[in-house]
Amino acid sequence: MSACVSLKNLQRQFSRVTVLNGINAEVLPGQVIALLGKNGAGKTTLLETILGFGFPSAGEAKLWQLDATQIAGETKQRIGFVPQQDELLPSLTGSDHLKLFKSFRPHWNQLLVDKLIAEWAIPMTMATGKMSVGQRQKLSILLALAHEPELLILDEPVASLDPIARRQFLQQLVDIAADENRAVIFSTHIVSDVERVANQVWMLREGVLAYQGGLDELKESVARVTLLAAEKFPEKLDLPDLINQKIQGNSAQLTFINWSAAREQQLSNQFAAKIDVQYLSLEDIFLEMNP
Amino acid sequence: MNTQGILNQYWRLILVMLLPARYVKWLGVLTLAVLIPGAILNVFGHYIVLYIGSAFSLLLVMMVGMLVPGQMLALRSSKQFQYMADLRYPLFFIALGFWLLVSFWLSITLTLLNPKEFSFYSTFALITMTLTCVAVLFAVVGSYMQTAQGFVPLFVWLVFFSAKSTDLFSTEYVPSYWFITLMLWTGMFIWWFRWQPQKYLINFMTLSAAEMQRQQANNVQAITSVFSAIPNTLAGSLLVGVSDGIQAWLKRELGQLVFFLLLLMFMLYWVRQTPANAASMMVSIYVFIYICVRGGIIFQSFFRNLYRLWINSNYSREEMLAYFEKRYFLMLVVAMVPVTLVFVLINHYLLNDLLGLFKGAYVLFIGFLFSSLAFYVGLFVYIKSAASFVLLNWISPIVNLGLIGIMVYLNILWRPNPSHEHASYLWFSGALLMLILLGRVWVQSSWKNVNFYRVKN
Numbered sequence: 001m002s003a004c005v006s007l008k009n010l011q012r013q014f015s016r017v018t019v020l021n022g023i024n025a026e027v028l029p030g031q032v033i034a035l036l037g038k039n040g041a042g043k044t045t046l047l048e049t050i051l052g053f054g055f056p057s058a059g060e061a062k063l064w065q066l067d068a069t070q071i072a073g074e075t076k077q078r079i080g081f082v083p084q085q086d087e088l089l090p091s092l093t094g095s096d097h098l099k100l101f102k103s104f105r106p107h108w109n110q111l112l113v114d115k116l117i118a119e120w121a122i123p124m125t126m127a128t129g130k131m132s133v134g135q136r137q138k139l140s141i142l143l144a145l146a147h148e149p150e151l152l153i154l155d156e157p158v159a160s161l162d163p164i165a166r167r168q169f170l171q172q173l174v175d176i177a178a179d180e181n182r183a184v185i186f187s188t189h190i191v192s193d194v195e196r197v198a199n200q201v202w203m204l205r206e207g208v209l210a211y212q213g214g215l216d217e218l219k220e221s222v223a224r225v226t227l228l229a230a231e232k233f234p235e236k237l238d239l240p241d242l243i244n245q246k247i248q249g250n251s252a253q254l255t256f257i258n259w260s261a262a263r264e265q266q267l268s269n270q271f272a273a274k275i276d277v278q279y280l281s282l283e284d285i286f287l288e289m290n291p
Numbered sequence: 292m293n294t295q296g297i298l299n300q301y302w303r304l305i306l307v308m309l310l311p312a313r314y315v316k317w318l319g320v321l322t323l324a325v326l327i328p329g330a331i332l333n334v335f336g337h338y339i340v341l342y343i344g345s346a347f348s349l350l351l352v353m354m355v356g357m358l359v360p361g362q363m364l365a366l367r368s369s370k371q372f373q374y375m376a377d378l379r380y381p382l383f384f385i386a387l388g389f390w391l392l393v394s395f396w397l398s399i400t401l402t403l404l405n406p407k408e409f410s411f412y413s414t415f416a417l418i419t420m421t422l423t424c425v426a427v428l429f430a431v432v433g434s435y436m437q438t439a440q441g442f443v444p445l446f447v448w449l450v451f452f453s454a455k456s457t458d459l460f461s462t463e464y465v466p467s468y469w470f471i472t473l474m475l476w477t478g479m480f481i482w483w484f485r486w487q488p489q490k491y492l493i494n495f496m497t498l499s500a501a502e503m504q505r506q507q508a509n510n511v512q513a514i515t516s517v518f519s520a521i522p523n524t525l526a527g528s529l530l531v532g533v534s535d536g537i538q539a540w541l542k543r544e545l546g547q548l549v550f551f552l553l554l555l556m557f558m559l560y561w562v563r564q565t566p567a568n569a570a571s572m573m574v575s576i577y578v579f580i581y582i583c584v585r586g587g588i589i590f591q592s593f594f595r596n597l598y599r600l601w602i603n604s605n606y607s608r609e610e611m612l613a614y615f616e617k618r619y620f621l622m623l624v625v626a627m628v629p630v631t632l633v634f635v636l637i638n639h640y641l642l643n644d645l646l647g648l649f650k651g652a653y654v655l656f657i658g659f660l661f662s663s664l665a666f667y668v669g670l671f672v673y674i675k676s677a678a679s680f681v682l683l684n685w686i687s688p689i690v691n692l693g694l695i696g697i698m699v700y701l702n703i704l705w706r707p708n709p710s711h712e713h714a715s716y717l718w719f720s721g722a723l724l725m726l727i728l729l730g731r732v733w734v735q736s737s738w739k740n741v742n743f744y745r746v747k748n
Contacts, residue, residue: 053370076374087369089362091312091497100303103296104376127313129499140371 002064003028004151004183005050009059012042012049019045021207022059029150030180032173034194034215035187037204038290043187044084046204047155050185051081063151077106080144084155086136090129094122094139098146105147113146119168133160141169145176152176154186158193166193173197191283201282203289210289211257215282222285223259227252229273244288255280255288304381308362309355309389312497318354322347345400352393356422359386360429361440361494368434368488383483387476390426394419413460416468423475431482437492438510500681526604530618532592540625548629551581555637571645575654575704578634578646582655583691585626586662590669593619594683597673598743612738616666623662631655653704653716660723661691667730674737678744694723 005027012020019042027033037043048054049061052068061068063075088097094117102108117124120138128136137160144152158166174197176182185202188194194201194215201218203211211218227233233252237245244255252271256263259277268275280288310316326348329341363382366372398415425443433440495503522528527535533543558577593615600606606614638646646654665687676682695705702710703719710716 048370051370051374053373073377076376079374081371081374083370085491087371087491087493089307089311089365089369089497090493090499090502092307096307100307101375103300103303127499129497129502143371 004064005185006062006065007050007059008062010046010049010056010061011058012045012054013057019207020049020056023207023209025202025209025212027151027183027185029183031200032176032184032198033186033200033202034198035185035202035204036189036191036194036286037187041204041290042207043204044155047153047185047187051079051153077147078150080147080149080152082137082140082144082154082157084159086128086140088128088136088140091127093127094124094131097128097139097143098124101143101146107147109146109148112148113142116142116145116172120165134162134165137161138165138169145172148182150182152182152184152186154184156187156189158188158190166190170197191281191286195282203286205290218285219279219282221259222255222257222280222288224278224280224284224288225254225256225264225267226276226278227254227267227271227273228276229271231272233271244291257289300376301381301385304366304378305385307366308359308382308385311358311362311494315351315354315358318347318351322351349400352396355389356393356425357429357444358494358496359389360426360433361492361496363430364433364488364492365494365497367483367486368490368492370491379484383480386426386430390422391419394422397422409460410462413462413465413468416465416472417459420468420472420475423472427475427479430479434486434488434492437495440495500684504680504684526600526606526614527618529599529603530593530596530615531589531622532596544626544629547585547626548633551630552633554581555634559641571650572705572709574638574642575646575650578630578654579658579661579704581630582627582658583661583665586623586658586665587687589619589622589626590662590666591680591683594669594673594678594680595746597678598745601743608739608741612735619666620663623659627655627659649713650704650709657698657704657720657723660720660727661694663727664694664723664730665691667727667734670734670738671730674734674741677742678746680746 003026005025007023007025010020010023011018023046035043035046045054049056050063050068052061052063052071055069063071064078066075092100098113116122116138120142122135122138122142123131126135128139131139137157141154141157144154158169161169170193173184173186176184186198198215201211201213201215202209203218213221229250229252232250233247235247237247237252237254239254239256241256241258242254243257246253252273264275264277267273310319322344325340326344329338329344332338333341363386366378366382372378394415397418398409398411401409401414401418402411428443429440432443495506498506521536521538522534523536533539555577558574597615600611600615604611604614635651638644638651668687668690669683672679672683672686698719699705701715701719702708703716
């Protein structure tokens with residue numbers, strides 16, 4: 001199965017600031033990837049570089065083996081994109097937008113469009129400039145879904161949606177994900193949504209992918225270990241894969257990545273301590289990995 | 292894609308480019324509704340309706356002409372539309388077709404209206420070149436600095452007056468006009484296909500009134516921050532929205548004065564092309580509008596910030612009104628003084644007393660009265676409409692336009708030969724003063740129960 005997106009040692013710099021630094025990743029059909037990261041981590045820059053809006057400073061970003069900045073109309077028809085802030089024409093109504101987009105799309109699922117308009121209650125006769133942010137966001141998502149793209153890229157798509165619309169949208173993503181020929185990348189701050197739909201996680205920290213892999217693997221690979229020893233711990237521990245530590249006297253709370261069950265016994269022996277291992281929720285993992 | 296599909300794409304894009312807003316569609320319908328009966332009546336010798344229809348169509352063309360470059364930039368720079376299709380070719384050719392058609396239509400109209408003065412051959416060439424300049428400037432300037440787009444129409448006026456005075460309609464220049472036009476469109480073509488938009492350039496002319504106000508307020512805030520300095524009082528600074536310190540005030544007024552003089556320079560250029568009585572009228576209208584706009588801008592920032600004054604000051608409701616009135620009129624007078632002084636000097640030394648003493652004084656006086664009335668009308672809107680900014684921007688201009696209409700009807704100031712009957716000036720000012728007093732009494736009586744709002748639109 002060939003990759004829809006392939007990133008090799010991708011770097012992006014603005015003036016002297018490095019926003020993306022040596023990113024290597026691939027997106028395969030059937031993957032639903034949640035892109036997580038703090039504000040300013042480079043999520044939007046990464047998505048826009050994948051889409052070819054800007055040139056990489058080094059490395060490469062490819063869409064179906066083509067240089068992302070060189071893609072033509074045919075490739076663009078295979079992609080659906082929802083930007084963080086919509087860039088619709090304010091005086092045009094929702095219907096005007098649909099008619100215009102439809103005239104440029106060789107493939108168009110009118111049934112899906114009608115269904116989503118009804119479910120999301122989008123006021124199609126209202127000028128988009130007068131719509132609320134959430135309504136415009138729904139329309140943007142609709143325009144990105146209507147031609148059933150093979151690759152769907154969404155930059156914080158649910159940030160402005162109410163809980164009902166968010167749930168409906170996520171259900172839509174699950175349906176898309178069920179079709180194994182399609183791939184989705186979406187950035188978000190709402191970690192609970194990731195657990196509901198994503199099967200892959202990319203965690204972006206300071207311009208590098210601190211984690212990329214399956215959601216379940218991520219949950220299994222991060223553990224919070226509480227050690228209770230007879231003697232005091234040193235002020236700071238230097239252990240492999242340790243990402244966070246809180247030490248208070250003879251008690252230590254340590255968070256590890258790349259955790260394996262074998263390390264439990266090893267730590268217990270090393271510090272002659274009673275050990276308690278706790279696996280974290282995705283939100284806790286996110287917080288631990290982004291201190 | 293088949294031909295029908297491509298035609299459909301072009302048709303959709305033409306609609307989006309030329310008729311993007313509801314008001315343009317309505318103006319189009321109105322123009323047709325006047326033009327068609329006008330054309331029929333013209334056959335029977337009644338030409339006035341056709342003339343009115345032509346005026347409407349000119350207005351329509353001007354509006355669409357202003358919209359087209361903005362729509363081009365918006366469609367090209369929107370990331371969502373970039374992922375819909377590569378629109379560069381269709382957008383370029385629709386714009387080119389539109390401007391050529393408009394040039395042709397304007398040339399035909401001018402030639403038919405005044406065949407002795409305008410020959411189609413030279414008029415078409417000159418208009419095509421001028422409109423090409425405008426279109427190219429609008430697009431290129433707008434792509435790099437959107438706020439500077441507003442100055443492009445001034446260029447048209449300058450060319451128009453220069454054309455009349457230097458005989459640019461002469462046929463000897465025609466080949467040069469076509470050559471320049473060709474060069475401009477070629478340059479535009481190359482630039483358009485090389486241009487990489489950095490961000491979404493929204494077309495300001497398609498925004499709703501509320502959104503436009505919001506954008507304008509952001510721009511004003513960005514500009515005024517440059518003119519800021521140490522504040523004098525918290526209450527005063529909250530009301531103005533920026534520092535009320537003397538240094539900040541001096542900087543702001545200096546900036547306003549420069550703006551006033553720049554526009555006046557443009558007016559002076561215009562004044563030289565027009566007869567003296569029309570010139571005097573235009574200059575008095577300019578000074579009057581300037582005062583009213585300054586008053587309006589001061590009031591708008593007060594209108595927005597009133598709720599902040601309530602929570603951040605020690606004033607009771609009654610004290611707040613007194614403070615509010617004092618600050619507004621103080622700022623209005625302060626805004627008028629430097630402009631008046633400079634204008635008096637220019638009028639005497641550069642314009643050879645184009646505006647007589649009575650006229651000059653009356654313009655200042657009537658400007659002050661209009662701004663005073665606008666203040667109480669604005670407070671009326673605040674109280675009655677839960678501080679609707681949109682309503683304020685509808686009602687205040689309507690009141691002002693109504694009063695200006697009465698002035699024109701009574702032949703005060705704004706007619707080529709205004710009345711010299713001072714009694715009518717006195718009656719009008721007296722009535723205006725009465726309205727202001729009535730407004731003040733009403734506001735004072737209603738103020739103790741006023742609700743303060745965060746102004747959202």
